[in-house]
Amino acid sequence: MKIVTILKQVPDAEARVRSKDGTLDLSGATFVIDGMDEYGVEEALRIREGGADAEIVALAFGPKRTAEAIRTALAMGVDRAVHVLGDEPLDALATARVLAPLVRDEGADLVFVGGKQADWDSAALGPALAEALGWPHSDWTTSLTLGDGALEVIHDVDDGSETLTLPLPAVVTTQQGLNEPRYPTLPNIMKAKRKTLDTRALDEVAAAAGVSATSTTELRSAVIESRARRNVMIEGDAASAAAELVRRLRDEAKVL
């Protein structure tokens, strides 16, 4: 079988994000493979280690630096990778339109997508990609069992969780709990350097597939805007601090 894992490169979670004049300044940030995507890479590797005869291909869209995130996935154990090179961001729906034909050309049976991107806080790519492919999807997946031409998954829903059965091919978006991603070992990092990374220009990919590579939404500004907080520290022993807290919540903040 063939498994495709979609990758994105994002600023490190602890990175300092700044904004000026309505634009983000990410110049000080280190970029890493999105933690949510690592779950997909790990799960694909485990499926193969569980005995499935699977080729695992990483597929990423993004600027040149995205190659570093791809190398991380290759060092984890992915077989080869395709990088769609585009300097300007695309929204989730446009990304899905561009990546879907490549997934189809690969003849993939299963696609993993990170459950929620750490840069745009978006969970749309997985479902949008599934729709572009005409496949079913499972989101927020915490457990996965591969059967004969089908998957059984457990995924989170608003009121709890569900066990779903999906026919393959299918798109699965990940969630923590699915697995514990491995760290690349030094020998594997060395080996990864010799693996195939096929880089293609966005315009060519889009033209070949006859899809539009333009976002339908327009980012007008991005600012760091935090809510002003009272920052009151309440002193005293447990009983008097608790009493003071409850009094303030009732009389001052009026939330009790």
Added chain:
Amino acid sequence: MILIVIEHADGAPRKSAYELVSLARELASEGTSIAALVVGDDPDAVAQELANYVPRVVVVRDPQLAPPRAETMTRAVEHAARELGAELVLVSGSRAGLSYSPRVAMRLGAPLLEDVTSLTRDGEAIVATRLSYLARVTETVAAHGTPVVVSVKAGAAPVAEGAEGAGSVEPLEVTFEADDVRVGVAARRAVTRGRVALEDADVVVSGGRGFGSAERFEELVVGLAEALGAGVGSTRAVVDAGWRPYGEQIGQTGKTVAPRLYLALAVSGAVQHLSGMNRSKVIVAVNKDPDAPIFRVTDYGIVGDVLEVVPAIREAVAGEG
């Protein structure tokens, strides 16, 4: 016309439904009507309730809609949006809404504004704010064209008041294709039954690893939540330890809440956790570490041991009567 998609549970609309009503009212310019879509195997009570809020309620009744799945919802919403000629489709930014709304947008060839915290018109454009970079950044994003599909984050709009006069309730037929029902739901496990649903809660009591055990979490965090009529939340560390179910996790990979009051008890305040609760109106933290990052985003903080302070808060609340 603006189509709002209603989520409901146990025969009643969820809080998000009333928030979508007020958002739709704000956006409805002159001559724009509002319709609510209610789907399910037994949607009548919810439809009647909605008719007290909007002039038109469209009902899809089908046993295949219980439980709703991403693909059945996609079909129902797509069909209703086309039939009614929707220019805007508003859905809740719940897990369910975030799951089917991208599919609806793709199918309608519409732009998607995802998980928005506000929505306005600017000439021909629909302009939203939304959070990004683990909820640290507020973006302004615009969409052009008709329709536009929007998922709306909890708390983005106030809960609506009822309207004068009852709206109409009418059925809508939807034909489900084989592909719409190819995903089977083999089992469902509810975690919030009998308690206040996290998304609907006005007050959330959330606990972190500092409680040390599932038993103490149950006694102190759940105990205080029950005393306050609050929802229970937790951190990933707590969920990973197996003390609480995933459905209660708040943060980047858990749920997003914006209650009137959020109590973070023995929660360190990692960015991934903050991204799920930093829009709460008032935040309280209790932590024994005065340098815990959570104190940077709190309204009221107490440096102390939760094992002492939490029972004391409970007593103080009880003392209030």
